[in-house]
Amino acid sequence: MNPILRRNLLLGGAALMAGCSPQKADASDGRFAGSSWRRLTDDQWRARLPRASYDVLRREKTERAGTSPLDREGRAGTFSCRGCGLSLFRSEWKYDSGTGWPSFWQVERANVGFKTDYAMVFPRTEYHCARCLGHQGHVFDDGPRPTGKRYCNNGVALTFTAA
Secondary structure (H helix, E strand, C coil): CCCCHHHHHHHHHHHCCCCCCCCCCCCCCCCHHHHHHHCHHHHHHHHCCCCCHHHHHHHHCCCCCCCCHHHHHHCCEEEEEEECCCEEEEHHEECCCCCCCCCCCCCCCEEEEEEEEEECCCCCEEEEEECCCCEEEEEECCCCCCCCCCEEHHHHHEEECCC
């Protein structure tokens, strides 16, 4: 049996036995169901995006910690999906988590979808752009007040527009 298929079957079975069930995509991404961004082919995405952005947005890879200039971006402005330009975060929601990735305590909730990710064996909540379905990062419950959330984003999956 293919080792990757075997691994996925084992992880899925372990998750079911543990009583975990995959989350469905957030209802907010239904409003973008007919988006032309979702009809782009893999070759079209590859042509549109730098390699690192393509790997993160379309293949759910993770950029190396500490490599994104957006982690140190402190100006007022908006952080948007690099794939389609949909606004995801405001600069006032950004904070230094010390992780090496741009982190935010709040997200434009209507512009993201969520799903359970078992890639690291234990379940994590992955979030993606609701319009183009581009992978952004993971959300954790160790962020600051008022939400207690840490949206840990790959910098190569974002663009920044200064106010």
